[in-house]
Amino acid sequence: MAAAAVGAGRGLWAWMARTRLGRWCSALLQDYAAALRETAQGARRRPLASAVTVAALGAVTACGASVPSADSFEAAAVEAAGSLLLLSPGTRSPDAERHVQRLLRRREAGRLRYRHLVLLAVVYEAPPGTGAGAQLYSSRCRYLRPPWRQAPARLLDVGFCGRWWLLRHRLRDCDVNEDEFRALPPRLRRLEPRQLRSEHNERLFLRKYEPAALGTGDQEEEEEA
Template sequence: MASLRVVTRMFCAASETAAAAAPPVPASRWERLKNSKAGVWFRSMASDYKDACREIFVSARKRPLKASVYAALVGGAWASFQTKPDRSSFETALLECSGHLGLLSPWIRSPTSDGHVLSLVKLRNEGRLRHVSLGLFTLVFRYDYDPDVALYEARCSNLSVPWRELPERMLDVGFAGRWWILDSKMRDFDVNDDEFRRLPVHMQATSPPGVGEVERSERLHRESWLAVKMEEEGEADAAVGTVQQDKAGA
């Protein structure tokens, strides 16, 4: 037994000596990349983001109302950014409004709608409409010159339009997929208020019809589509004779 133990110890010592003398196994490419400076920086950044996300979920569970408000604000901002109208949409809306007004007689068009659309079309034809995107909404404002004009006043940076004059030059605001000023100007574009100025005061303003008037109008409209019933010749003669007798007796 003693000799067996000695032999076993000799083999173990020899294996340990061979393992120590063997050259080290080269690390893989992934391990070298992971242990490099860039790998350590990315791992630390991922750990920080992981901790931040964990804190967000923990705080949202503790304060659900506050988390809901923040989520609604972020979602609203994202929706506004995605539905923000651009330059092509404004020109499309302007041409559509111009087409709607062109189908009406000049005596029927609203002066407010007609004047606003005509001024925008004139600025567009002159190349003086400018568009600027501010992230969540888009502004349309007028400029003094076309960008292709080679005049000194148009090219000199010292004579450019200052930002403080932007509110005076602003023509429309695009937000949530709509152009708000253009839509407000086109409200009741087929009603000319100048036609009713010479009417009496009590006729200039009309009140909405009641339920009875609406039902009567609908009933008359349905009856107008019915076929006309022709009376028989005998019944018509009898009706005429009866009318004549009534007149004679009177």
């Protein structure tokens, strides 16, 4: 069996040396082999630059392979709507709810458009009347289409590394109703993380478990002042 394999290999090389197509294939293989040898020699001479290049190529390949699909965007929008429904209307973020409802309305109207841009994906809003069925004249006439300067307003989301970042940003604090805090002064509308776990707050939290003491309210107010 080994002898048959050796004979087949010799027959292949003889065919490549005898025919024009074989000579072309042989020259092509020699060019690729020379390029690989030069690449290996360059990597030995400059290992750091070669490692950075390989890492960059790996990162680009990973980003291209993890671009989310159009179905994943629709699933994320529906999941976001379900998450908002679990919250009471009083604690629901109005901005997040408006954004999700806008996505669902465009989805039902067939106006969501998906574009794969090699390393990322974008979802944008198509003009009215551009669904799969009948189309309006304003959507087909190039003089009546929205100008390019309105493109940022039509952009709905950007998909990168397996996530839809605009939807993720809008749902970050979806359980916080901003309208409840608009009447507060600007300095009280935002709290820093260090203020949430300060010693004063911890002391006030522990005081609610202490027994009530009558007649000491004035003294405590003076001490806090």
